Amino acid sequence: MKSIGLYCFSGTGNTYIVAKAMEEAFIKRGCEVSLNSMEMPVDLNKDMVGLVFPVAIQSTFPNVWEFVNKMPQSEGQRVFVVDTMEAFSGGVIGPMKKMLIKKGYKCVGAKELKMATSMQTSEKKVAEGLSKNEKAIVDISDFVEALLSGETTWRRVPLLSDWMRSISRNRKIWTDMSKKIEVRHDVCVGCGLCVRNCPVKAIDFPDKRIMLNHDKCICCMRCVNYCPKNAFTLGGKEVYQKKVEGFMQSVNK
Numbered sequence: 708m709k710s711i712g713l714y715c716f717s718g719t720g721n722t723y724i725v726a727k728a729m730e731e732a733f734i735k736r737g738c739e740v741s742l743n744s745m746e747m748p749v750d751l752n753k754d755m756v757g758l759v760f761p762v763a764i765q766s767t768f769p770n771v772w773e774f775v776n777k778m779p780q781s782e783g784q785r786v787f788v789v790d791t792m793e794a795f796s797g798g799v800i801g802p803m804k805k806m807l808i809k810k811g812y813k814c815v816g817a818k819e820l821k822m823a824t825s826m827q828t829s830e831k832k833v834a835e836g837l838s839k840n841e842k843a844i845v846d847i848s849d850f851v852e853a854l855l856s857g858e859t860t861w862r863r864v865p866l867l868s869d870w871m872r873s874i875s876r877n878r879k880i881w882t883d884m885s886k887k888i889e890v891r892h893d894v895c896v897g898c899g900l901c902v903r904n905c906p907v908k909a910i911d912f913p914d915k916r917i918m919l920n921h922d923k924c925i926c927c928m929r930c931v932n933y934c935p936k937n938a939f940t941l942g943g944k945e946v947y948q949k950k951v952e953g954f955m956q957s958v959n960k
């Protein structure tokens with residue numbers, strides 16, 4: 708029996724859907740799986756370790772890079788990555804491979820899946836997202852099959868991907884994007900759900916009044932998507948929340 712350690716970060720739930728589907732696909736094929744959040748330390752006593760996370764700014768969120776940076780040195784631990792994105796990445800798969808190889812990991816497979824956008828501000832986007840998510844579930848099961856039979860690859864385009872990754876290193880990009888998120892204080896009921904579930908503690912709550920700290924926010928959109936009153940707007944527009952079943956319970960564990 709193969710043992711698999713999955714480490715997942717998800718902002719709005721797409722990546723959680725994929726991680727759960729992977730867990731199920733591995734178990735179906737006789738593997739033992741532990742599904743963890745990216746707050747847990749990586750256990751190297753596994754046959755394979757998998758990192759599952761969303762694409763952001765053609766790369767991924769700063770907290771995901773921090774997690775990879777903190778992963779222990781290894782002597783040939785097999786690792787794979789799966790990222791979810793709306794359309795295109797470029798600055799994640801290659802640079803992450805480089806980083807993991809430096810840490811002594813054996814990079815066995817990488818898969819990118821197109822899914823719903825985290826920023827659903829039109830009905831068209833909602834419909835597109837639903838069909839992309841359905842396809843992603845099928846694709847991830849095929850990827851699991853290929854991983855177990857050793858048929859996956861992890862390519863790297865050195866110069867271009869390193870350059871694309873470098874764009875997301877600039878904190879200003881995240882701060883500027885965060886400024887598009889606004890709270891409608893007349894709609895907010897001060898329940899504090901967003902405060903408790905922000906992965907980078909970027910929401911302050913003085914006198915039950917939500918204050919986004921744009922210098923800390925990574926724009927993962929969790930607060931926007933799961934607000935019970937839909938009190939946040941994005942670029943002045945209301946968001947069509949997607950509220951993936953089971954996701955908030957999983958981050959509240």
Ligand SMILES: Cc1cc2nc3c(=O)[nH]c(=O)nc-3n(C[C@H](O)[C@H](O)[C@H](O)COP(=O)(O)O)c2cc1C
Nearest residue numbers: 718719720721722761763764765792793794795825
């Ligand atoms: C701040 C931000 C930046 C994003 N940048 C990209 C991008 O560069 N390319 C892309 O294809 N999708 C991008 N997306 C879309 C997400 O990668 C995609 O919706 C992902 O599946 C979200 O996963 P989650 O629901 O687990 O958070 C971005 C989303 C956010 C919130």
